[in-house]
Amino acid sequence: MITAAAMYVAPRLVHLSAVDAAIIIFLIFYFGLVLTIGFYLQRRANTGEDFFMAGREMTAWIAGLSFLSANLGSLELMGWAASAYQYGILATRWYWIGAIPAMLFLGIVMMPFYYISKTHSVPGYLRLRFGESSRALSAISFAFMTVLMSGISMYSMALVMKVVLGWNINFSIWVSSLTVAAYVALGGLRSAIFNEVLQFILIWAGALLIPVLGLVEAGGWSNLKLQIARNASAEYTQPVVDIGIVRQQPDGDSLDWHRVRPGVCDLVWLLDNGFFGGAAGACREGSSLGEAGIDHRRSVQDAGPVHRDPPRPSGAGGAADKADRRDNGGGYRRPQLQRSPAADAGALLWAGAFRLGNHGIDCGLYVRHGGKRERVYDSVDL
Amino acid sequence: MIFIALSLLVNGFLIVSAGVWQIFNPPANPVVLFHLHANVWWGAMLLLLGLIYCIKFAPTRQG
Numbered sequence: 001m002i003t004a005a006a007m008y009v010a011p012r013l014v015h016l017s018a019v020d021a022a023i024i025i026f027l028i029f030y031f032g033l034v035l036t037i038g039f040y041l042q043r044r045a046n047t048g049e050d051f052f053m054a055g056r057e058m059t060a061w062i063a064g065l066s067f068l069s070a071n072l073g074s075l076e077l078m079g080w081a082a083s084a085y086q087y088g089i090l091a092t093r094w095y096w097i098g099a100i101p102a103m104l105f106l107g108i109v110m111m112p113f114y115y116i117s118k119t120h121s122v123p124g125y126l127r128l129r130f131g132e133s134s135r136a137l138s139a140i141s142f143a144f145m146t147v148l149m150s151g152i153s154m155y156s157m158a159l160v161m162k163v164v165l166g167w168n169i170n171f172s173i174w175v176s177s178l179t180v181a182a183y184v185a186l187g188g189l190r191s192a193i194f195n196e197v198l199q200f201i202l203i204w205a206g207a208l209l210i211p212v213l214g215l216v217e218a219g220g221w222s223n224l225k226l227q228i229a230r231n232a233s234a235e236y237t238q239p240v241v242d243i244g245i246v247r248q249q250p251d252g253d254s255l256d257w258h259r260v261r262p263g264v265c266d267l268v269w270l271l272d273n274g275f276f277g278g279a280a281g282a283c284r285e286g287s288s289l290g291e292a293g294i295d296h297r298r299s300v301q302d303a304g305p306v307h308r309d310p311p312r313p314s315g316a317g318g319a320a321d322k323a324d325r326r327d328n329g330g331g332y333r334r335p336q337l338q339r340s341p342a343a344d345a346g347a348l349l350w351a352g353a354f355r356l357g358n359h360g361i362d363c364g365l366y367v368r369h370g371g372k373r374e375r376v377y378d379s380v381d382l
Numbered sequence: 383m384i385f386i387a388l389s390l391l392v393n394g395f396l397i398v399s400a401g402v403w404q405i406f407n408p409p410a411n412p413v414v415l416f417h418l419h420a421n422v423w424w425g426a427m428l429l430l431l432g433l434i435y436c437i438k439f440a441p442t443r444q445g
Binding site: 018019021022025026029030033036037194197198201202205209212213216217 | 385386388389390392393396397399400403404407409414415418420421424428431
């Protein structure tokens with residue numbers, strides 16, 4: 001038994017005995033806690049609606065925190081740190097230009113369409129619009145992306161465990177993935193959402209200390225800027241001057257795929273997040289903000305008498321309303337948009353393929369050291 | 383909420399404990415800014431927050 005356990009413990013890089021003990025105790029407590037949440041919520045997952053949609057009874061702030069937490073995984077914490085180290089402030093374009101406007105567009109314009117169609121997911125919506133083939137294509141492309149992206153996320157997490165605790169990478173991945181699978185299988189979307197709220201608090205509680213200590217170490221905001229100006233090129237702090245397609249990147253390298261990538265990805269994020277709910281965010285664990293069980297019916301009732309018609313997309317304009325009035329059975333009307341399945345499928349593939357490529361590169365597997373590309377796990381001698 | 387409260391409470395307690403232990407038994411290779419003992423005061427904040435949550439969202443008070 002001891003020999004088998006020893007096989008899973010690799011030589012450690014950092015020796016923090018007191019901290020080690022605290023971390024291991026907390027990890028055991030944490031895994032137990034998330035499983036307890038799964039068991040606790042198991043009794044409330046009786047139907048498919050309960051399991052996949054959390055009974056559509058989540059409040060907006062819980063769904064929102066869950067959505068935020070879903071975007072604060074190891075991929076983001078490690079990947080964005082590596083990306084910022086590599087590209088400087090240029091890395092923020094992903095969110096400022098790509099993600100934030102796209103999410104606003106998604107929430108204001110697209111989400112009402114998704115919601116009134118009463119589907120469980122974006123692929124389900126595509127089936128309503130274009131048929132089964134579109135849904136299948138969307139589901140396959142999303143599943144393909146998710147398998148690779150989840151692998152990168154779990155690998156990033158396992159790298160941290162490897163460096164801090166010396167745990168074997170496969171062991172970390174198996175333990176964490178089985179734990180997640182268990183609590184999701186037990187409680188469904190409700191369990192996933194409540195666990196993500198818990199994770200949100202822990203991530204913020206842990207990560208908030210980093211900028212505080214970072215600023216102390218750098219000597220305050222002014223000294224931080226001075227050090228960046230002294231140690232990096234001026235373009236390191238320019239988020240929009242170089243759009244990354246034609247000119248050289250801040251590190252001075254010539255044009256190649258890694259140089260083209262940031263500019264292209266602005267467009268990809270816009271497409272992916274804007275139209276498809278950010279495939280990862282919208283479909284992750286079967287949830288999107290609108291479909292993750294936000295009780296829209298309650299807000300309608302609060303606003304006044306209950307209407308037979310579903311809430312109409314306010315941002316879609318009169319044309320879409322008129323199109324919607326082509327009733328398909330007296331109940332909810334299928335939104336009709338004049339877009340071809342081929343174009344939609346192409347956009348899906350495009351977004352999925354680029355998301356794969358970029359997450360693969362930016363998940364923290366690569367950093368730059370003196371112009372030489374190295375893998376992180378080589379640089380830290382794992 | 384009680385799960386969050388418990389998590390903060392245990393997390394804070396463990397961080398404070400490790401921090402206090404390190405004050406009396408300094409590590410051979412301390413981390414950057416070790417002299418600030420961030421784990422003590424940051425852990426204390428988490429512990430306090432967890433205590434407040436535990437009291438406010440105790441199951442007995444929820445009816």
